[in-house]
Amino acid sequence: MPLRLRALPLLALLAAAACDDTPKINPKDRAEGLYIKGNTEYLHGDFDQALASFNEMKQIVPNDPRLPAAVGEVYLSMGKFDEALAEFQTALVLDPKRSTTWSRIGFIQAQTGKTDEALASLRKAIGLYPNDFNALEQLGEIHFKRGEKDEAVSHFVLAALASPDRLKPDFVVRAAEILQQENRHAETLELLLKFAGQGVRAPEVLTALGDEQVRAGKMDDAAASYREAAGKAPKDPSLWELVGRIYASQGKQADALAAFRESLKVKDRAIVHVAIAQLYLAQQDRKAAEEELGKAFESVSGSDVRELLELSDLLVTFGRKADALKILANLASEPDNAKNAELQLRTAKLARSLKDEATVKAACGRVTGNDGGGVATCP
Known part of the structure; x- marks a missing residue:
């Protein structure tokens, strides 16, 4: 056969080989890719897809020790506690010294009311890894629900x-909230100062610190804490408001006004x-105060009780008692405020001064229903 003719089949084979350039993936690499894919889907909240990926991986490497824990995490995020527990218990057989598995089992037991078992599992997790913050949390x-407040604070710390x-x-504020509920404010302040000094200066920590500094009468420190918190939480208008109120209470009217402007x-x-x-009134600038009153009416939300109460007070200051009473009467008549005895008495007192006996009777009637007393409790 001529050389040229013999070369033709060889060229055809080479061409076919060049076209078939699909990479050959061995099963181990395929399984690893599915594991990564499943975890990525889990982190993105695509739980069904994650389970499908892990199930496909299981067909290739059924004994991979990572699989039960991975599937358990997905079921746990889906709120399927029974399925999650079964997976984590399987994971425990494969690796009994993995603290995270004990921690997850303890969490599930706690959620399903098996408190004693949960405590044992969580303590096992801590024994294996003392810095397991999920188990500590x-x-x-659990200690908080049992009324063991000191133990709860200790574990959150x-x-x-x-x-x-x-x-x-989150953990610092949780511990602080428990101490605050117990009126242990000196300890709360000490706790917050300690962590703030260690660099934990998130807005929520600084705000809680400012609150405790106010309670302790450390107003300059509180203003500094709120200012820093405001800088780190630029969408929260209440922090600059708190700064302004502190300055106003100290007679620093220019600083207070600047802080209020920042809030606005x-x-x-x-x-x-x-x-x-109120700042302008303190400066005897009634015209400027009236302008702010007008702006207050333009921006009033109608749902903030504290806001409406302060607006009614300002109206009384301006001699507009009838307008103030309209605000109070509307608030007092709302079902959600029916048990607010302070609001009802405040409304009745203002109504009495305006000789509006119908409003007095309505407000006093709510007070009577609240405390079991009589109309004599009203002004």
């Missing part, structure tokens, strides 16, 4: 110390305009 919650920086503020830059709120109006 769950132990804190340990969770804060062990957790990543982004999670520390974040959100136009009637309560801040009322505060500014």
Whole structure:
């Protein structure tokens, strides 16, 4: 056969080989890709897809020790506690010294009311890895529900110390809230100062710190804490408002006005305009105060009780008692406020001064229903 003719079949084979350039993936690599894919889908909240990926992986490597824990995490996020528990128990057989598995089992037991079992599992997790902040947090919650407040605070503090920086503020504030509920404000202040000094200066921590500094009469420190919090939470108008109120209470009217203006830059709120109006009244500038009153009416939300109460007070200051009474009477008549005895008595008192006996009777009737007393409790 001529050389040219013999070369033709060889060229055809080479061409066919060149066209078939699909990479050959071995089963191990395929399984690893499915594991990564499943975890990515899980992190994105695509739980059904994640389960499908892990199930496909299981067909290739049924004994991969990572699979039960991975599937358990998906079921746990789906709220399927029974399925999650079964997977984590399988994972425990494969690796009994993995603290996270014990922690997850303890969490599920706690959620399903098996408190004693949960405590045992969570303590096992901590024994294997003392910095398991998830287990520490769950132990804190269990102790709190049992009324063991000191133990709860202790575990939340340990969770804060062990957790990543982004999670520390949540645990610090949780511990502080428990102490506050017990009126242990000196301890709360000490706790917040300690963590703030360690660099945990998230807005929620600084705000809680400012609150405790106000209670302790450390107004300059509180203003500084609120200012820093405001800088780190630029969408929260209440922080600048708090700064302004502190300055106003100290007679620092220019600083207070500047802080209130910063609050208004974040959100136009009637309560801040009322505060500014009060500043102007203190300066004997009634015209400027009236302008702020007008702005307050333009921005009033109608749902903020504190805002409406302060607006009614300002109206009384301006001699507009009838307008103030309209606000109070409307608030007092709302079902959600029916048990607010302070509001009802306040409404009745203003109505009495205006000789509006119908409103007095209505408000006093609500007070009677609240405390079991008589109309004599009204003004």
